[in-house]
Amino acid sequence: MTIAVELRDLRKSFRGRAPSAPSFMAAVRGLVSAKSTEFRAVDGISFCIEEGERVAFIGPNGAGKSTTLKILSGILQPDSGHVRVLGLTPAQDRVQLGYRIGTVFGQRSQLWQHLPANDTFRLLASVYDLPEALFRSRLATLVEVFALAPLMSQPVRKLSLGERMRCELAASLLHAPRLLFLDEPTIGLDVTAKARVRELVREQSERDGTSVLLTSHDTGDSEQVCERVIVINHGKLLFDQSLSSLRARFITHKRVTLVSDRAKLVIDLPGVRVIEREPYKTSLEVDLKLTPVARVVEAALAGGTLHDLSVEDPPLERVVQAIYESASDGRQHEHEPERAAS
């Protein structure tokens, strides 16, 4: 299998001043004075992504996520470390890399708002030097797959957010990039639109072998699109494994919902806490370290007839939060780097 992205011991620090009041004199003074602070945004990150993989890149704000992605796409130069994206060095081969990567920013549009999406597509064909015939055939495929036909003649600003995002996605795939960067692709979308976008990304990757690197604060994006999760915080890599092993390692509680013929069901076992109680329906949080789910179900059956039973994992947010917390607890503060306001 070919490697799409290869990072070894990547480091990037920012030397800057904390943004003071936006005044010209303060800025000039800042230029002259020698005082500066150093902020280690990326502190020795290493990972590999194979072609066709879909990876979620998770971390809180200020974790070093965007810095890493900017280094990978050639926008930022690293201080040290080995970086290879699609066989190229991003900092040196930025233009060449540009032909092979695609980007979708949920919060910034690359579509011209007052024109139909078709005009943006045509402009992009020129950006990526696509010959006319190839552009036409690719566009036809994308229009079909993303169901864009009824949208092509309207100005982009008249489209709904979901329709616009589909056009953005199609625009990013026009030049058949080998690697797709997605930054908050479903932000602001309703449930149906989110599901649609996630489905399209997943299918695209499966069909053409496009590698996907996704960052999102919506863990649903990560769960439904990606099979692997990289968690970073404070510039360091905390976790890099498949989604399933993430769950297995960090899931310590499960949510059990019971519907019985008894108006009030009481389960008195260690580690069992009631979350919600309605007549005939009880939701419990079970600490797996203290009581396995099977024992809870046994106790419920002993108390009456069970009409319905469901066992759920906690939302991925809680899991990720647990990872951040466990990592912070384990940190030693011997050399806390000075931080510029981020």
Place this chain on the structure above:
Amino acid sequence: MSSLRFLRLLLRTNLRASLALRGAFLLQVGFMALNNLIYFSVWLLFFRRFHDLGGFGIADMELTYGVVACGFGLAVALAGGLRDLSRLIVDGALDGYLTQPKPVLAQALCSRTLASGWGDLASGLGMVALSHQVSVAHVPYLLLAIVLSGSVFVAAAVVFHSIAFWLGPIDSLARMLWEFLITFSIYPEPIFGGGLRLLLFTLLPAAFSGFLPARLAHRPTLLHVASAVGGAACVVCVALLTFARGLRRYESGNQIGAR
């Protein structure tokens, strides 16, 4: 070259976007032309009453104002992004252009337009015609003069706004320098002496956006052509170098208020 073909398509798309709102477009063009003509009538009154300023008369004023209006109009119509460039830099909006394999500056400048620029161009041409200072045979020189003036406006704006790469949000400073440049370009040449004149050939290149192109359009001697072209070329080079340097700093991430 593919970059030139791309630039042509970019400009065409830019123009189409501005025409998409037909009503607003016509309003901006019409009113800007009207705006310029009304403003110019103040100078008409001035020269009618006071005859001339050190030999500089109404016809000279019409020609200079006309050439500058045309150059300025062309600049903001085709490279409308020049007005917000410092904000793009500070907001990190150049990132999107950096991931694409085409020149960042061209995209940043030509993805926006100010429809009023076409009004400036129309009124400028009218004023040049009114001045009777350009013979039919010299029209190509007039076009050259307009292109040179426009290039200097764009280049100067790029330099002013590129300061943001080093000093952060300097929006009001850039706007102030820009207004100075425009003002200096249209005021009668003889009033500038000594130190001020030196300024207009260096830090605020109004000489290259205003009087040199106007002189070139009126009397295209070799000296006039060479000085106008040479000057404009210098300003453009400085702009390209400054932006390139600034972009390198942007890519190193070490700017005030790192995003």
Place this chain on the structure above:
Amino acid sequence: MTLRKYWSVVSIAIAQARAARAVFAGRLAFYALLLVMYARIWQMVGRQGSLGVFGHGDLIWYLAITEWIALSVPPIHTDIEADIRSGNVAYLLPRPISYLWLRFAEAFGTLLVRMLVLGVFGFGLSLLLTRAATPDGSSIGLPSGGVLGLICGALTAVAAATLNLIFCALIGLSAFFIEDTSPVYWVWQKLSFVFGGLMFPLDIYPDTLRTVANATPFPALLYAPGRIAIGAGAGFIGKTSLVLAAWTVFGVLCAHFAFRRALKSLEINGG
């Protein structure tokens, strides 16, 4: 007490304007540039001998006053238009303070600060420039109206700037009825330059143009204060005060009715 409410808004605006130092510096620099350039122009015209009834010192002072007014008026029309476009105006309506007066009070605060700073600066610079302009350097460089003329001119200028602000607010309100107010503002501003005699007094204008100008509010906005500063009789000052008062009443009534009509259309259309 309603007046106290409005005054507190004015004082906030004053504080805000003090904070926007960078933009201020730009404005000061531009003012200085214009004064220096025009001092040169009038000096050259003076040397050519075609000045006429006003001395070049007076013409510099005149311009100092007109530009002082022109540069002090804040762009209230863009603020109002932005509120209308963004729909913000709907949120501001239910407040126990009239939206229009709220915006006006804010802008008025900014106006006062600008006039104070620009005024002191302009006064100092004009003294310097006119001193340089007099051939023997003997005269102190004050305008022909003397200190009294200058004070009357300054007071009239504040009233004129306020009237200017009222008209700008009207332009901003037109955003309820038209797509884009900027083009209207440009033309209004340039008309005020021509018919308000920004560059030189209307006395020097051809007769027909002067008659037309006097039918408009523009002379009251720029020309009158400048003319008073360079020496106008008490009669002129009296007439100016009446004209300013009349146009102010007119402007306020227009604003009141325009806003009323706009609110009605908002209710009908649901915003």
